[in-house]
Amino acid sequence: MKKIIFSLLLTMGAIHTASAVEGDADAGKAKAAVCGACHGATGLNPNPSYPDLAGQHAAYIVKQLSDFKSGARTDMMMAPMATNLSDQDMADLAAFFSIQERASEKPAASTDSSATAAAPATATAEIVTSTPAKALYAGDVKAGQEKSAMCVSCHGTDGNSPIAMYPKLAGQSASYISKQLADFKSGERSDPIMAGMVAALSEQDMNDLGAYFAVQTPTAGQAKGSDVGHKLYFGGDANKGITACVACHGVKGKGMAQASFPALAGQNADYLKKQIANFRDGSRGNDRNNMMRNIAIKLSDSDIDELVNYMSSLK
Ligand code: HEC
Ligand code: HEC
Ligand code: HEC
Known part of the structure; x- marks a missing residue:
């Protein structure tokens, strides 16, 4: 009886996989950028609160993502992640994570190779837990400072905007700043003031500006706490x-x-x-x-x- 149920499950599994959308690992890699914050860039994060995804079965990943989306599996962090994923997105993400190397499969023999292998995951963990904005940026701080001349009237010389309706940029992450500038330019984020400011900026300008503001020191906020x-x-x-x-x-x-x-x-x-x-x-x-x-x-x-x-x- 056990055998019959088992082969039935296998058959169902096979049908399910055959009818499922085919994943593309390269497309999945791009879509996984946002997952890296918690799961690590390649699906490995030593932080015990987050499961490893590297080397996981693709079909299992797809099922979990659909369950998070439908609410059949509930998790406050994963629900907002899964809710807008299409079947194709899930298949692509699963394809990407399933071909990454698992941490435990690394030969323990040579300390050298395990040290190198662990490096990316450790770096990720460091960024996730301590995140000084200075950690990563694609731009040039000095060049960004020159280009920031047109921003100071509203955002302050060091990115500490004196006006309460204008955001402080000091200490903000460079990648977030360049994303916002690109979004203002494409119209994905709309603001009449910022739209005018970014119209002439190149991608390099955006990265440089991000780098400059990211290394500035934010002043303390005025709020009393709650x-x-x-x-x-x-x-x-x-x-x-x-x-x-x-x-x-x-x-x-x-x-x-x-x-x-x-x-x-x-x-x-x-x-x-x-x-x-x-x-x-x-x-x-x-x-x-x-x-x-x-x-x-x-x-x-x-x-x-x-x-x-x-x-x-x-x-
Ligand atoms: C904000 C942190 C966070 C982000 C970002 C995030 N996850 Fe998760 N993920 C979690 C947590 C926490 C769990 C464990 C949930 C639980 O305890 O049930 C999880 C579980 C999962 C699981 C189930 C793993 C298993 O072994 O059952 C999958 C698959 C998964 N995440 C995929 C993704 C994908 C794909 C993305 C990007 C689209 C993503 N996650 C983004 C925090 C995150
Ligand atoms: C699942 C991840 C996630 C969670 C949980 C989350 N946020 Fe966010 N939040 C984001 C992202 C991503 C952005 C930036 C979106 C963008 O513009 O690219 C953002 C942007 C913001 C901003 C705008 C910041 C700015 O400089 O313009 C505020 C304010 C904010 N979040 C507040 C909150 C509050 C309050 C909560 C809890 C009730 C919360 N967030 C929970 C992901 C999250
Ligand atoms: C005339 C005033 C003004 C000038 C000049 C200006 N900004 Fe802004 N900026 C704003 C306002 C107002 C917002 C908030 C828009 C909103 O409410 O969504 C903003 C938002 C932003 C944000 C989003 C911050 C966040 O936390 O999401 C970034 C990044 C930014 N500006 C960068 C720049 C840069 C770089 C320059 C110079 C090239 C610049 N700004 C020049 C007024 C200005």
Whole structure:
């Protein structure tokens, strides 16, 4: 009997795989950029809170992603990740992660080779947990400083915008800044002021500007802090389906440079409030996979006030 059930399962598995969409590992690699923040660039992260995906069976990955999407498997971090993935996206991601080498398969014999092999995962973990914005940037700080002359009237000489409606850029991750500049240029994020500022910027300009502002030191925020905001930030709200902000914006609100998740610590409160409201009403929609929109839509006005008070007080 056991045998029959087993072969039945196998057959079902075979049918399922045959009818499934075929994955493309190269396409998957590009789509996996956002997963790297938690799972590591190649699906290996020594942080015990996150499962390794490297070398996992593709069919299993696809099934988990569909379950996170349908809600059959619930996880506050993975739900917003999976919700906007198409069948093709899932197949591509699975194809990519399934061909990565597993950590445990490395020969333990030579310390040399295991040290090299562990290097990428360790580097990822460091970025995820400590993220100084200076960690990675494609641009040139000096060149960025020259190009920032036209930004200072609103964002301040060192990226600490004196006006509460204008975001501080000091200490923000370079990759996030260049993404925003590109989004303002393509129109994916719309703002009449910034649209004019970025029209003439090249990709190199954007990277240089990102690098310059990333290495500036942010000033402390003016907010007093909030216990309610603190609790929501770290714990989310399971009843309302609000994912804890800490998952993506980090313990100290420094974001995750590698995934272009922004730093929020010390940011001007009025600016933060406007952005969450924009994600909530959909007027800002440049977040990949609806990551922020899906969360913002569940926040009440008072949730937002408390969160903003807390985030802006972070140092
Ligand atoms: C913010 C952190 C975070 C990001 C970003 C993230 N994940 Fe996850 N992922 C998790 C956590 C935490 C779990 C474990 C969930 C649980 O405990 O059930 C998980 C579980 C999974 C699993 C199930 C693994 C298993 O062995 O059952 C898959 C597959 C997966 N993630 C794929 C992805 C893909 C693909 C992406 C990018 C599109 C992604 N994840 C982005 C945090 C993240
Ligand atoms: C006339 C004022 C003004 C000038 C000059 C200006 N900005 Fe902005 N910038 C803004 C405003 C206002 C916003 C917020 C837009 C919104 O509400 O979405 C913004 C947003 C941004 C953001 C998004 C920040 C985030 O946290 O998401 C970046 C990055 C940025 N500006 C970079 C620049 C750079 C680089 C320059 C110079 C090339 C520049 N800005 C010049 C007013 C200005
Ligand atoms: C699953 C990951 C994820 C979670 C969880 C998350 N965020 Fe975000 N958040 C993002 C990403 C990604 C962006 C930037 C989107 C873009 O423009 O590329 C963002 C942007 C923001 C911004 C705008 C920052 C700026 O400089 O413009 C604010 C404010 C924000 N998030 C607040 C929150 C709050 C509050 C929570 C918790 C209730 C939260 N986020 C939870 C991923 C997340």
